[in-house]
Amino acid sequence: SCAAAPGFDAGPADAGPPARPVAALSPYERLLPAPASVRMAGAGYRFGAATVIRASGTSEEVRRVGELLAEQLRRSSGLRLPVVDAQTGDGVRLRLDAAAPGLGAEGYRLETRADGVTLTARTPAGLFHAGQTLRQLLPVRGTGTVPGGTVTDAPRFAYRGAMIDVARHYFTVEQVKRYVDQLAQYKVNTLHVHLTDDQGWRLESASWPRLAEYGGGSEVGGGPGGHWTKDEYRDLVAYAGERYVDVVPEIDMPGHVNAALASYAELNCDGKARERYTGTKVGFSSLCVGKERTYEFIDDVLGELAELTPGRYLHIGGDEAHSTPAADYAAFMDRAQEVVGRHGKTVVAWHQLAAARPAPGAVLQYWGHGGTPAKEKEHLAEVAGAGHRLILSPADRLYLDMKYDTTTKPGLAWAGYVPVKRSYDWDPGTFLPGVPEPAVLGVEAPLWTETIGTRADWDFMAFPRMLGLAELGWSPAAKRDWAGYSRRLAAQGPRLAAQDIAFYRAPDVPWP
Numbered sequence: 001s002c003a004a005a006p007g008f009d010a011g012p013a014d015a016g017p018p019a020r021p022v023a024a025l026s027p028y029e030r031l032l033p034a035p036a037s038v039r040m041a042g043a044g045y046r047f048g049a050a051t052v053i054r055a056s057g058t059s060e061e062v063r064r065v066g067e068l069l070a071e072q073l074r075r076s077s078g079l080r081l082p083v084v085d086a087q088t089g090d091g092v093r094l095r096l097d098a099a100a101p102g103l104g105a106e107g108y109r110l111e112t113r114a115d116g117v118t119l120t121a122r123t124p125a126g127l128f129h130a131g132q133t134l135r136q137l138l139p140v141r142g143t144g145t146v147p148g149g150t151v152t153d154a155p156r157f158a159y160r161g162a163m164i165d166v167a168r169h170y171f172t173v174e175q176v177k178r179y180v181d182q183l184a185q186y187k188v189n190t191l192h193v194h195l196t197d198d199q200g201w202r203l204e205s206a207s208w209p210r211l212a213e214y215g216g217g218s219e220v221g222g223g224p225g226g227h228w229t230k231d232e233y234r235d236l237v238a239y240a241g242e243r244y245v246d247v248v249p250e251i252d253m254p255g256h257v258n259a260a261l262a263s264y265a266e267l268n269c270d271g272k273a274r275e276r277y278t279g280t281k282v283g284f285s286s287l288c289v290g291k292e293r294t295y296e297f298i299d300d301v302l303g304e305l306a307e308l309t310p311g312r313y314l315h316i317g318g319d320e321a322h323s324t325p326a327a328d329y330a331a332f333m334d335r336a337q338e339v340v341g342r343h344g345k346t347v348v349a350w351h352q353l354a355a356a357r358p359a360p361g362a363v364l365q366y367w368g369h370g371g372t373p374a375k376e377k378e379h380l381a382e383v384a385g386a387g388h389r390l391i392l393s394p395a396d397r398l399y400l401d402m403k404y405d406t407t408t409k410p411g412l413a414w415a416g417y418v419p420v421k422r423s424y425d426w427d428p429g430t431f432l433p434g435v436p437e438p439a440v441l442g443v444e445a446p447l448w449t450e451t452i453g454t455r456a457d458w459d460f461m462a463f464p465r466m467l468g469l470a471e472l473g474w475s476p477a478a479k480r481d482w483a484g485y486s487r488r489l490a491a492q493g494p495r496l497a498a499q500d501i502a503f504y505r506a507p508d509v510p511w512p
């Protein structure tokens with residue numbers, strides 16, 4: 001087969017006709033996301049009892065990347081895989097090379113020969129991604145030989161994100177960490193956490209303690225809800241950070257705030273606290289735009305959040321503010337954006353911000369769909385023309401809470417059904433008229449949880465569509481191809497199963 005021919009570029013786009021059985025794909029052809037380039041050549045490296053991970057003694061961080069990779073490989077292979085400092089000798093070698101050409105901030109090179117596998121990157125993040133590629137080149141269980149060859153790889157988009165809504169249904173930090181591990185192995189680098197909504201406020205606040213204590217005690221359907229302490233949140237951020245996943249926290253405003261209005265009477269225009277809410281309607285709550293106390297509130301809350309956030313972004317929502325008049329909305333968003341800037345962060349907001357006055361540098365997250373009015377899309381082209389960058393989360397492509405088809409039990413269908421193919425088969429670089437690829441910061445798949453309250457339903461809705469998001473965000477445009485992708489995805493099935501992910505066995509994918 002061509003995959004075995006030395007020196008032949010066996011990248012996934014060249015993997016042969018769609019009929020080729022998944023079981024016949026070489027490990028390089030199974031890689032997901034598809035790497036920018038693969039050259040198969042020479043003898044491979046056999047992992048065995050003597051294999052060591054060589055992480056440079058010069059960088060603590062590289063050592064940590066090596067330790068984490070060793071831990072992951074130990075779990076699947078059962079090998080000892082000690083992490084050692086020495087750079088010369090057989091085994092897996094992690095090398096930082098600030099001058100390595102063409103790799104950018106997250107790219108890497110992975111070279112396999114008979115004496116070992118060398119991972120090279122300009123940054124520890126690049127080495128981490130290289131390690132995730134190496135995991136996929138080894139068997140799901142047990143040990144094996146990585147075939148000889150070189151992968152040279154770098155992402156298409158800087159922002160490759162997933163969002164989890166912990167407000168409609170409460171989920172523990174432990175469960176979200178599990179998602180971080182699942183995402184990071186496919187090179188997703190951002191976790192957007194929707195922390196607040198009408199149904200619950202999920203993060204402890206020192207200045208407004210009732211938000212979490214009272215406003216956290218509800219969720220859709222009347223369950224007990226819950227909230228994270230600051231320490232738990234810090235722990236999540238650190239855990240994600242070690243896997244090169246940035247956390248983008250969202251406090252949604254000026255709408256989606258019933259939990260806050262229930263916790264503090266003074267936040268309401270009429271001075272009366274609202275009832276807690278456990279339904280699924282949207283667009284009925286608003287902060288009191290004319291009250292100065294409102295701005296002290298967002299300053300306190302966003303200030304505390306900025307302090308907990310090492311990443312550059314704070315997400316301030318701004319969607320579905322149907323109970324806030326347009327002029328009030330614009331005035332409010334002016335002040336909210338100023339607060340974020342003053343706390344040293346960059347604004348992200350849902351694309352409704354385009355109808356107000358996006359602050360310089362603000363990033364807009366598009367969540368429209370086929371039925372979104374052309375006017376609204378034109379606004380986005382204008383905003384992109386003015387220098388704002390967009391994150392694309394089209395609801396009829398990337399909303400993980402949309403049902404796959406009529407038979408899907410959890411989920412919604414307001415943006416239509418989103419089968420696995422539909423979710424992958426579009427090009428973020430040309431998707432919005434008048435929004436050229438450089439204006440696209442990246443892609444994100446949100447998981448809203450009005451109908452999702454269990455780990456099983458979360459797994460089922462997110463997987464396998466999440467892998468499509470990962471490939472859209474990472475792989476070069478020229479490698480985007482459903483026939484090839486569906487086979488790469490099929491080849492990941494046993495990996496997902498081994499990780500106990502209850503994924504949807506979509507009928508349009510040739511699972512082995």
Ligand code: TNX
Binds near residue numbers: 319320399448449450
């Ligand atoms: C729209 S997307 C919303 C959310 C819902 C979601 C359900 C967006 C910015 N707002 O409030 O949870 O649809 O699919």
